[in-house]
Amino acid sequence: MDQLPAIARVFGYLSLLTVGGGMAAFPEMKSLVVDVHRWLSYPQLIHVYSVGQMAPGPNMMMVAAVGERVSGLSGAAIAALAFFVPTGLLTFGVGRIWNRLANWPWRTSIQLGLAPVAIGLAVAGTVTLGKGAITNWVTVGVALAVFGATLRTKINPALLILCGAVVGGIALR
Amino acid sequence: MSESLTPPTAAPAAASKEPPSVLDVFMTFLIIGATSFGGAVVAYLRSSLVGKKKWLDDTHFLELKSISNTLPGLNATNMSILVGDRLRGAVGAAAALIGMCLPGFIFMTVAGIMYGENGDRPLVTAMLKGVAAAAVGLIAATWFQIGKKSVRGFYDAFFILAAVLAVNHFKVSVPIVLIAVGALAIFTNRPGKQRQKEAVSEWISSLR
Numbered sequence: 012m013d014q015l016p017a018i019a020r021v022f023g024y025l026s027l028l029t030v031g032g033g034m035a036a037f038p039e040m041k042s043l044v045v046d047v048h049r050w051l052s053y054p055q056l057i058h059v060y061s062v063g064q065m066a067p068g069p070n071m072m073m074v075a076a077v078g079e080r081v082s083g084l085s086g087a088a089i090a091a092l093a094f095f096v097p098t099g100l101l102t103f104g105v106g107r108i109w110n111r112l113a114n115w116p117w118r119t120s121i122q123l124g125l126a127p128v129a130i131g132l133a134v135a136g137t138v139t140l141g142k143g144a145i146t147n148w149v150t151v152g153v154a155l156a157v158f159g160a161t162l163r164t165k166i167n168p169a170l171l172i173l174c175g176a177v178v179g180g181i182a183l184r
Numbered sequence: 185m186s187e188s189l190t191p192p193t194a195a196p197a198a199a200s201k202e203p204p205s206v207l208d209v210f211m212t213f214l215i216i217g218a219t220s221f222g223g224a225v226v227a228y229l230r231s232s233l234v235g236k237k238k239w240l241d242d243t244h245f246l247e248l249k250s251i252s253n254t255l256p257g258l259n260a261t262n263m264s265i266l267v268g269d270r271l272r273g274a275v276g277a278a279a280a281l282i283g284m285c286l287p288g289f290i291f292m293t294v295a296g297i298m299y300g301e302n303g304d305r306p307l308v309t310a311m312l313k314g315v316a317a318a319a320v321g322l323i324a325a326t327w328f329q330i331g332k333k334s335v336r337g338f339y340d341a342f343f344i345l346a347a348v349l350a351v352n353h354f355k356v357s358v359p360i361v362l363i364a365v366g367a368l369a370i371f372t373n374r375p376g377k378q379r380q381k382e383a384v385s386e387w388i389s390s391l392r
Contacts, residue, residue: 027256028358030366034323038351039358058303058312061319062295068217068225068288069260075289079296087293095285098257099265103277106266109251116375119384122254124370126387127340129253131347132362133327137320138352144316153314157321162329169221172318179314180307 014082015089017048022074022093029098031129033071037136041143050081057143065172069095149182204239209276212237213264213283225260225284229267239271249391250384260284334390336383343369 021043028036037060045053059080063073071094078090112118145151157171204212212232220228226249233239240248248270252262261281268280302308335341347365350356356364373383 028362029258030256030362031253033258034327035358035362042357055299055303057316058309059296059299061312061316062299063292064319064322065221065315066288066291066295067219067221068284069258070225071258072285072288072292075292076296076299079293080300084293087289087296091285091289095257095261095281098255099261099277099281102252102255102257102262102265103269103274105255106248106251106269117370120370120373120375122250123373123383123387124343125254125366126334127343128347128362128366128369130327130331130334131344131365132351132358133323134331134344135348135351135358135361137323137327138348140316140323141320144313144320146313150313150317153317154321154324157318158325158328159321161322161325167221168224168322171322172315175314175316175318175321176311177314179317180311183310183313184306 014048014050015085018078018081018086018089019093021048022078022090023097025074026094026098028132029071030125030132032133033069034136034140035129035132036071038139041139044077048081050077053143055080057140060140061144061172065169147183149178153178203271204237206272206275206279209268209272210279210283213268213280214286215283217260217284218287220260226263229260229263233267240267244270246388246391250388253391334387336386339369339372343372 025036025040025043028039041053041056044050045056051059056077059073059076063076064070066072072091074090074094075087078086078088080086082089141154145154153175157175160166160171161168216225216228216232230242230245234242234245245267248263248266249259252259252266255262261284264280264284265277268277270276272279303312331344335344343365346368347361350361350365351358
């Protein structure tokens with residue numbers, strides 16, 4: 012219970028870093044969840060994050076699983092609310108005034124400038140995740156196979172992740 | 185109240201005859217929230233909202249997508265809020281957001297409970313290692329596709345590289361990188377400095 016305010020703070024803060032997508036917040040999530048609060052070990056965080064890729068809807072709903080691990084159902088609810096509501100209100104507000112900003116020349120500058128930064132932060136988050144998840148040749152093979160299949164086919168990504176689970180269950184015991 | 189709050193620039197008449205009910209909005213987003221996987225939510229939203237329901241036209245959808253990309257928050261939830269607001273005002277935005285999030289929330293909460301009970305078993309750990317490796321491949325592919333479409337020259341490549349090196353190599357924390365590289369990138373694209381108008385429409389169409 013006493014962890015709820017910390018959960019709210021951590022995930023509220025992390026949500027502000029998700030410019031362009033959730034991956035941007037991963038390095039900071041690792042440092043807060045694993046190093047600062049010790050809610051999960053690093054392998055555990057990687058597991059939960061990866062399972063989150065199989066969940067339907069927003070791909071960062073894994074924050075609910077972290078909250079659940081720390082503080083049960085209320086932890087899950089607080090983590091999700093903290094992660095989605097503050098940025099949601101910001102989006103709502105900016106969405107309302109967006110058209111009025113049409114003649115504000117910096118609007119264009121911000122959009123064009125942040126686009127590559129968002130990609131860079133997402134790549135950085137992917138590298139951080141990869142360093143923890145790619146530990147031997149089997150994992151290299153799985154990652155490359157999924158990378159190729161995603162680019163070349165229209166296969167459902169959740170199915171690819173399930174294939175990863177099967178290969179892992181057989182080859183990584 | 186939702187009606188009066190809707191901004192005057194809202195929902196173009198061309199796209200829809202009559203705005204859908206709040207329940208309609210909620211159910212549509214609930215279904216998308218329950219059936220879209222692997223970060224492809226925006227593609228599902230587009231085919232449902234623009235394609236099947238015709239609640240928005242494509243240009244309008246991409247404009248909202250460009251707002252959603254620029255702001256913090258996930259595309260899935262930002263788009264729900266922006267579209268919900270256009271359709272049914274504040275209540276619509278809340279309905280869309282809750283619908284989008286509810287299935288995944290239940291899924292991940294149950295996953296957390298099950299992980300707590302079984303996460304230590306060797307077979308589960310082995311499977312999760314496979315899942316993690318697959319997730320890396322999937323996420324890398326997603327960003328590779330986005331990067332390929334939207335890098336428009338030297339400065340874009342430079343800012344991507346700067347952000348990656350700062351976080352992964354120099355261990356600078358993400359908020360500092362976001363502010364520092366972000367400010368530099370915005371300044372590089374400052375008003376009057378460039379190709380602004382064409383660049384924006386080019387960028388927006390790359391979001392497709």
